[in-house]
Amino acid sequence: MNPLVTPSLGLLFWQVVTFLVVLFLLSKFAWKPIMKALREREDNIDAALSMAEKAKLEMQALKADNERLLTEARVERDRILKDASEAATNLVETARAKATEEGQRMIEQARISIVNEKKAALTEVKNLAATLSIDIAEKLIRRELQDEQAQRALVQSYLQDTHLS
Structure with a gap:
């Protein structure tokens, strides 16, 4: 039979000794660093x-700050829009x-100008009427005074109306 399949007592002894030596060496040198590495990893x-x-x-x-900032920005935007709307309304009212x-x-001013123009027109009409009256009177007097007899009668009438003192 094969000695590996059925181990003898000496082989078992050496296997146990080797196992204990490896176990001692591992516990002395390897387990502490392995355990330390595991603790560090943990x-x-x-x-x-x-x-x-x-x-x-x-x-x-x-996220809460962003929501708060968004809310504040919306409130500020609404306030700015309200202020702009009020300013526009005030501007329109002022312009109106x-x-x-x-x-x-x-x-x-137009009323004053119309009154002044009316006065000027009335003055011009009066002047025109006076000029026209004088022209008509002149023509009438010339027609009446064309003969010498009528002229002498008119002069006599004026002289009688005038009192010389």
């Missing part, structure tokens, strides 16, 4: 998990008031 995994949790919390905080005032001023 610590690194715990640190990474805590950092991931911290990052998750920071992301939630950032100025236009009304300017229109009233122009109407008053």
